[in-house]
Structures are given as C-alpha cells and as structure tokens.
Amino acid sequence: MNRGMWILLMGIACLLPASGRSQDEPPKFAIVLHGGAGGDPSRWSEEYQQQRRDGMNAALNLGVERLRAGDAALDVVEAVIRLLEDDATFNAGRGAVLNEQGQHELDACIMHGKDLRCGAVASVTQIKHPISLARKVMSETRHVLLMGEGADKFGLSLGLESAPAEYFQTDRQKKAWQAWKNRQTELSHQNPGDSQANDPRKDSESSKEPYFGTVGCVVLDTHGDLVAGTSTGGLMGKRWGRVGDSPIVGAGNYADNGTCAVSGTGIGEEFIRRNVAADVAARMRYGGLDLKSAAQQTIATLPEDAGGIIAVDYKGNMVMEFNTVGMSRAYANSSGTRGVFLGRENEE
Numbered sequence: 001m002n003r004g005m006w007i008l009l010m011g012i013a014c015l016l017p018a019s020g021r022s023q024d025e026p027p028k029f030a031i032v033l034h035g036g037a038g039g040d041p042s043r044w045s046e047e048y049q050q051q052r053r054d055g056m057n058a059a060l061n062l063g064v065e066r067l068r069a070g071d072a073a074l075d076v077v078e079a080v081i082r083l084l085e086d087d088a089t090f091n092a093g094r095g096a097v098l099n100e101q102g103q104h105e106l107d108a109c110i111m112h113g114k115d116l117r118c119g120a121v122a123s124v125t126q127i128k129h130p131i132s133l134a135r136k137v138m139s140e141t142r143h144v145l146l147m148g149e150g151a152d153k154f155g156l157s158l159g160l161e162s163a164p165a166e167y168f169q170t171d172r173q174k175k176a177w178q179a180w181k182n183r184q185t186e187l188s189h190q191n192p193g194d195s196q197a198n199d200p201r202k203d204s205e206s207s208k209e210p211y212f213g214t215v216g217c218v219v220l221d222t223h224g225d226l227v228a229g230t231s232t233g234g235l236m237g238k239r240w241g242r243v244g245d246s247p248i249v250g251a252g253n254y255a256d257n258g259t260c261a262v263s264g265t266g267i268g269e270e271f272i273r274r275n276v277a278a279d280v281a282a283r284m285r286y287g288g289l290d291l292k293s294a295a296q297q298t299i300a301t302l303p304e305d306a307g308g309i310i311a312v313d314y315k316g317n318m319v320m321e322f323n324t325v326g327m328s329r330a331y332a333n334s335s336g337t338r339g340v341f342l343g344r345e346n347e348e
C-alpha cells in the first residue's frame, strides 16, 4: 500500500465513531429487569398493578440514567436490584415471602460476563441487600456461594447494612403466609398424606397473590460487558433451608460476554434441573442460535407454568420469555426502546 492510500485510510478510520458503530447499528447499552413470573396480573387490584409498574419504572429509570452516564454493568445491576430489594412490592429483601416456619430466607447472585466472576448467597436473614452481599462474596473471597449464618456474619464483618426480622417481614406477606397455612391445613384434611400442598401454583390460587415476585436485572453496558443479577425470598412456604435456583450459577443467573446475560424467575427446582440460564447461553455458543430462539427453546423445555427468563446478548438484543400467565418486566436501550409490562398485553 502506498503512503497516500495509507493516509486516506487513516483519515476514514478517524471519522468513524470510537466504537466502530454507526447511528443505526446495535444499541450501545441495554437493560432488562423482572419483578417475578407467576400469578395472573388481571386478577390483581389496580393499585397493586400500579405498584408493580411504579417499582419497575423507578428501577429502570435508575438503570438507564447510570448506563447513559457510562457506569459499569456490575454497578448498575447492583444498584437496580438494591432498589427493588427495598421495594416491599417484590419478593426480595423487604417484602420477601416466608418459609414454612413463617421466617424469611433470602438468596441472591451476581455474575460478570467478562471473566465469569460470580458471587452468591443463600438463606441469609440479616443483611439488608443480599445482592450487595453476593457481590462481596465475588470480590472479597475465593468462593462463589456462602450460605446462612456464615454469609450474614461475613457481611456484618464488612460493615454491610443489616436489618431486623420486622423490616423484612411485611404485613402483606404475613397475611399471604397465613392464607398459605390455612390452605395447607385444608388440603391435609381433605387428602391426608398428599404432598401436593407444596405445589406453589396451588398456593397462588388460594392467596390470590402473585406467587413469585423475585427480581432480576441483566445489562449490556457501554463498555461491552454483560452482567446478570437475581435476588429473591424464594417460594412461599418453602422448607426451612431450601435453596432455589436464584443463587445457583447457571440455573437462575448467568452471564458470559461471548453470548448473553440471563436472570430467571419461577419454580426454582425446575430451573436447577435444567440449568436454565446457562442453557440459553449454551444454545447460542454451541448451537449458533440467536438470543430469541435460544431463549424460546430453553423455555420450551420447562413444564407448563414454571416461569420465565429475561436476557440480553452481547449485541444488545433483549428478550423476555415465559410460560406463566404473566411476568413483570421492564426494558430499555440506548436507542430509546422502552417498555414495562405485567402480562401478555404487549403481545396482542
């Protein structure tokens, strides 16, 4: 190549945006969050539907603002989930569902797609923001998952904010727990020895409350990094010590910069059996599928009414797939696409 050609090429390169993207190419950032699958939104009161939309809008606004400012996906996911953990409308942090003993036990996970670093906590009861504790497990230990008292003590030793049981256990969840308990008693009288009382879908019928309200957030930031985070109180009436999919890397939460970031919500046991979140990434990586097809195929492997996922890929494509009646979800990207939904209203 002669010198003139070289100078011409360099000149053209300088005129291109730093990212190499032109205006109508994929968005520079994308964020999707969920507030849990399950329950029939059309049966919820107007007020409750609005609370859910308000909570997700506030979290989405925070996420978009931080991403627009160039913040890292890890910080954005943590901040968004902390806000949802503080919002008693959702089953994470304050307002978490209660286990069979009427106690709260919280699970959370965060994963960075750049280097597969991840941290998770299970069955914690004292730390106010389990997602921040999960991040500390990732950044301050050589482990991936801490549980119970050890996890709480670890958080306290780092000075993370704690809260008493009354903070986490709201009146709404105490009422829902009582309804669940009454239903258990009823079922055990009807069918002594029948364990179907533990089917969470039955419980949602009895309480007329959304059974799930787990929160999750997946982000592609302006630096090209993918991060996924999930936080939950698990399933109402779960056994003491039960751990769901949310803190299990690959099952309820996964991120890999080469493919996608995924957060799940639904009946955790089904997600663990199928390694749902990592399965979406695997279908992209090994099967060459696009994000939408991969997510749909993974959801098709789940039993009916088991849950859903949100995901974003390295190009900024966003998907929300579920086989429940509804899944509270919100999404936005740098091109101005935005939506907040509870059921299938945007699919008509």
Ligand code: ASP
Pocket (backbone or CB within 6 Å): 036, 037, 091, 211, 212, 213, 214, 232, 233, 234, 235, 243, 244, 245, 246, 252, 264, 265, 266, 267, 268, 269
């Ligand atoms: N997947 C959660 C669990 O099984 C529950 C949920 O998504 O609402 O713990």
